Amino acid sequence: MSERVFINEVAPRDGFQIEPGFVPTADKIALIDALSPLGFAGIEVTSFTSPKAIPNLADADRVMAGIDRTPGVSYIALVPNALGVARALAAGTDELNFVMSASDSHGRANLRLTAADSLARFAAMADTGRAAGARLNVSISTAFGCPFEGPVDPARVRDIVARIAALGIHGVTLCDTTGMANPRQVAALCRELIAAWPRLELTLHLHNTRGMGLANALAGFEAGVTRFDAALGGLGGCPFAPGATGNVCSEDLVHMFEQMGVATGVDLDALLRVARDLPALVGHEVPGQVAKAGTAERRHPLPDGVG
Amino acid sequence: MSERVFINEVAPRDGFQIEPGFVPTADKIALIDALSPLGFAGIEVTSFTSPKAIPNLADADRVMAGIDRTPGVSYIALVPNALGVARALAAGTDELNFVMSASDSHGRANLRLTAADSLARFAAMADTGRAAGARLNVSISTAFGCPFEGPVDPARVRDIVARIAALGIHGVTLCDTTGMANPRQVAALCRELIAAWPRLELTLHLHNTRGMGLANALAGFEAGVTRFDAALGGLGGCPFAPGATGNVCSEDLVHMFEQMGVATGVDLDALLRVARDLPALVGHEVPGQVAKAGTAERRHPLPDGVG
Structure with missing residues (x-):
């Protein structure tokens, strides 16, 4: 069992894109700059998509160009197509995260592309990215389940990963886009893919929709x-x-992970300080629990009269 | 790995005791009666403690006497002392759940008793309960960590369990009272105790204080x-x-567990219907997520224009 994990912070992209309000560009940049020195392996800064599709990230170019870069951190952008690749590279993106869906209904709803459509585009996108020296990753949405179709056949995901690996892409992210995965399913698919492609970097992107987020992370880690x-x-x-x-x-x-004795490289106390400012930034409470309860290291005072 | 788990519903005791408002006796009874046929192994109905200590459960005798009993369900009451045992047995309690704290600060704060004090009382309490034909369990609070003292030495918990097992008590519940446990810690202590006392029924009582509740349950199950x-x-x-x-x-x-293919015996759809009425009963939102998001079986309609 590995005793070191690597974490990508994706709130600036996957969080802000769905916020009820537009987070001002300067606030996005300030948040990313606050997160940069904390020890994340990567930060997903934005998405180079159509501003009509995702108005909240219409400032992608300005955000990517405006942040301070911490050496060793991979600054990632989600890119759905060749235009996104060109914009992302022009803005100085380190890592291109191509996005597709394992299930065709989700792909059509989210990207207007089936899985086959997406895969057909990735070869040229990968060539462009590789020529520019960018790291390349593919995020596979609905890798465990699709909110329209239900469970996704692991054989389908395996076929998609085979196609991606054949393109010379460095990494694949399995996304449980709507929190449908369970720990056994996560463990089984990850084991299979790691065994088949041991040098492909495998990332898990989990949602806590049904409370299983950390349990699924544990299962994936194991x-x-x-x-x-x-x-x-x-x-x-x-x-x-x-x-x-x-x-x-x-x-x-x-x-x-830190409580389990598994190093993350992340400065948790500093991260919690940033997390505690987040509700003010987005204007609503957020689900994170350690920021509210304190870490397991926290000590409470004894009640009066107990000594 | 076992493919069947047994779940005790403890909201009527551990939930209601800390609610900001007193849940009316009739509502408590109605909720327990709604939960009884759903497949729980046991329901912790109330606590026979001083009404001054826990005013919200001052109606313990009336609740225990007022519920309908479903055959096969163990109706459990928490009892801190001999008076609690007498009251619980008089009300027809199936299972006496003695409570103590692994850490002395928490025991003094919660019960005015150290661990040694509690253990010294359990012999006579167990004799009384056994003579009345009740099932006997001890819940060990702060079994993983204490909010005043920090991590609790597993050797201390092991010594406590040895003392409990020697009293002929049927089961022990390890309580992560303030959500300080992590999956590795849970797995290590459970493995050790199961190996040492294979016939003692071991229950995990986990809190989700720091988001690790289901991950800890998974680790315990494994x-x-x-x-x-x-x-x-x-x-x-x-x-x-x-x-x-x-x-x-x-x-x-x-x-x-059901998503993992592990049977719980619980009718989840019926349970979700009861859960969705809970915010109205207690007057505030509750943390449960599946009641809000729907199960992983839920299908969403495709957006307009996607076919």
Whole structure:
């Protein structure tokens, strides 16, 4: 079992894209700059998509160009197509995160592309990215379940991963987009993919929609996964699954691993200070729990009269 | 790995005792009667403590006497002392759940008793309960960590369990009273205790204070635990740890195990109907997530224009 995990902070992209209000560009940049020195492996800064599709991230170019870069941190952008690749590279993105859906209904709803459509576009996008020296990753949405179709056949995901690996892409992220995965399912699929493609970097992107986020992270870790996406405060969600809570919360995930004795590289106390400012930034309470309860290291005073 | 788990519903005791308002006796009875036929192994109905200590459960005798009994369900009461045992037996309690704290500070704050004090009283309490034909269990609060003292030495818990087993008590519940446990800690202690006392029935009582509730349940299950306490809606908390969310949520726990293919015996759809009425009963939102998001079986309609 590995004793080190690597965490990508995705709130600036997966969280802010679904916020009820537009987070001002300067606030986005300030948040990313506050997160940069805290020890994350990567920060998903934004998404180079159509401003019509995701108005909240219409400032993608300005955000990516405006942040301070901490050496060793991979600054990631989600890119759905060749135009996104060009914009992301022009803005100085370190890592291109191509996005597709394992299930065709979700792909059509989210990207107007089936899985086959997306895969057909990735070869040219990968060539462009590789020529520019960018790291390349594919995030597979609905890798465990689709809110329209139900469970997704692991054989389908395996076929998709085979196609991605054949393109010379460095990493794949399995996304439980609407929190449908359970720990056994996560463990089984991750074990299978790690065994088949041991050099492909496998990341888990989990949502806590049904409370299983940390349990799924634990199951993935026990299956050999060492890379996780997470969002500050547990921001995020899915527009097609109302009522759903968001991503696995960064500070809760870091806290769990650190309590288990697994190093994350992240400065948890500093992260909690940033997390505690988040409700003021977004204008509402957020799901993260350690920011409210304090870490397991916290000591409470004895009640009066007990000594 | 066992493929069947047994769940005790503890919201009527561990949830209601800490609610801001007194839940009317008739509402308590109606809720327990709604829960009784749903497949729980046991229901912790109330606590036979001083009404001054826990005013919210001052109606313990009336609640225990007033509920309908479903055959096969163990109706449990928490009892801190000999007077509690007498009251609980008089009200027809099936199972006496003695309570103590692994850490002396918490024991003094909660019960005015050290661990040694509590253990010294249990012999006579157990004799009385056994003579009346009641099942006997001891809940060990702060079994993983104490909000005043910090981590609790597993050797101390092991010594306490040895003393309890020597009294001929049927079961022990390890309580993570303020949500300080992590999955590795849970797995290690459970494995050790199951190996040492294979016939002692071991239950995990977990809180979701720091988001690790289901991850800890998963770790316990993988270590061989098949019995879990949980509270409808995730009610509960700890008066000495403000900001803390409550118990592991019953419907979220049942949902996770059923999704994993592990039988719980609980009718999840019926449980979710009861859970959805809970906010109206207690007058506030509750932490449970599956009641809000729907189960992983839920299908959402495709957006307009996607076919």
